[in-house]
Amino acid sequence: MTSALMPTYARQPVGFSRGEGVWLYDTQGRRYLDTTAGIAVCGLGHANPVVAEAIAEQARTLVHTSNLYEIPLQEELGAALREVSGMELCFFGNSGAEANEAAIKLARMFAHKHKNIAEPAIIVMENSFHGRTLATLSATGNKKVQDGFGPLVQGFVRVPHDDIAAIEKAAAENPNIVAILVEPIQGESGVRMPKDGFGYLETLRAICDKNDWLLMLDEIQTGNGRTGKYFAYQHTKILPDVVSTAKGLGNGFPIGACLVRGKASDLFGPGNHGTTYGGTPLGCRAALTTIQELQKGPIANAAVMGERIMQGFRDKLGDLGVTVEGAGLMIGVVLPRNCTELVARARDEGVLLIVSADNRIRLLPPLIITAEEADLIVEKISALVRAFLAETVAA
Ligand SMILES: Cc1ncc(COP(=O)(O)O)c(C=O)c1O
Structure with missing residues (x-):
């Protein structure tokens, strides 16, 4: 067959x-x-037996209600993520691409709400990977992922990976830039570490501060302990403005999150963003248990x-x-x-x-x-x- x-x-x-x-x-x-x-x-x-038991027990208790109502486990997971990340607020979705969609929408809202920029642009890197939805494949630096899906979503300025001079040149040329979206270590393109290691993130932080841009880290692959810290930026002293994560967050249970702080934390209000399955009791229980076990x-x-x-x-x-x-x-x-x-x-x-x-x-x-x-x-x-x-x- x-x-x-x-x-x-x-x-x-x-x-x-x-x-x-x-x-x-x-x-x-x-x-x-x-x-x-x-x-x-x-x-x-x-x-993993602890995660399996938590999922089974939660499935017997309550799988899904709706974001129409309070979801105590979502609050608990948000608090746990705030604790491990140093970020302030979370939005939950179901995948990495969805977490990055939230980040991209946040950058645009930042432009409209705080900077009076009508056609905002986000700096993204060559060889990057951010997902397969239309906005995230447009942000992705790989022609194979984009071929056949034009017209792409506008508003991305692409520069070579790990090239600070190229970012500074873009900053000088384009007043519409409002954010950088970057993987701390590029994953899908074969584990590409910047030459300055995680020091690269400190340089990007300084550029974002100087230009009043959002530093948005795609930690979908590098997060949840993968690099030996909960998030890769924790190898440095900086904090980003936006972090997207997914993959390891639920140990296989599909869940993603977009975390914000500082000037990115007042951008979304009721009705700006949402998804039916985002942060269900079942997904949150799986992720909460995973975060606890990862830290042990x-x-x-x-x-x-x-x-x-x-x-x-x-x-x-x-x-x-x-x-x-x-x-x-x-x-x-x-x-x-x-x-x-x-x-x-x-x-x-x-x-x-x-x-x-x-x-x-x-x-x-x-x-x-x-x-x-x-x-x-x-x-x-x-x-x-x-x-x-x-x-x-x-x-
Ligand atoms: C860095 C990065 N961003 C985004 C994604 C997309 O995540 P998902 O496949 O869960 O949509 C991936 C997946 O490989 C990834 O590695």
Whole structure:
């Protein structure tokens, strides 16, 4: 029988029936070491028992009411996020793209409400990824994501990633700019760390302050402990004005959030924004439990295991011209040539991995990974890379 699904994904020929921690089991019972965590989603590992129990209990109690009414669990989750982020207010949606849509709408409202700018523009980066809705794909710096969907949403000014001079030039040329939207580490394009590390964010903060712009961080992939701090900006002393997050927030339960503070906190009022499923009791319970569990050790573990994995790859593959970048458990292993075929080879060896931008192995394992599992990732992937590079040199 042919599939009833729209072919929007080039799916690999494997499907999973259960998971446990860092491991997935396919429908034949074969086990795989999962270095993807559902693309930076399951920070607490697959089928985390505490989150599973919280979801089950909440499902038996109350799944959904409506934002027509007070939602005590949404208040609790907002307070927990305020506590971990240093931000002031939250809006809840169901995905990363939705969280970024809120950020984009906030920037426009900021322009109209506070700056008297009729046609506001937001600075976005080359190679960025912000989602697949019309506004977020327009913000995304990847032609493949945009092709076929014109006319794109207007109001974005694109500059090269990690290029402060280009931002300053745009500031001088365009009085309509009101915000910068940026990933602290670019994720989908293969874990691209700015050359100044997180110092980049401090420079962006200073530029935004100087120009009275909003600094809007897309922490959909870098947030929720992934880089070894709850949010990536916490590697610095700065606070952004707007933060979007999703992915790891519910450990697989779909929920996203847009957080604001300071001059971004008085922009939305009743009727400005909303979504039926945003912040349901069930979603909030899943996220609240995830935030609590992440803080009991997995975030600190991500920092330690990330260093261990990065050093492991440098030791094992440095001589082959392979470089490593990232922070915590958001790691890019950059090969000197296209290595997309490693995905299938690794899968045959029982390892799930992602290759982005042709030559960047992107590792995003669960944050609860043990030292033995971290070493196994380094050992198995290094062996594959060494064999692959030897073969392709010979070829
Ligand atoms: C940095 C970033 N922003 C936005 C998104 C979009 O999130 P979602 O797929 O939940 O809409 C992603 C997803 O990969 C992402 O990595």
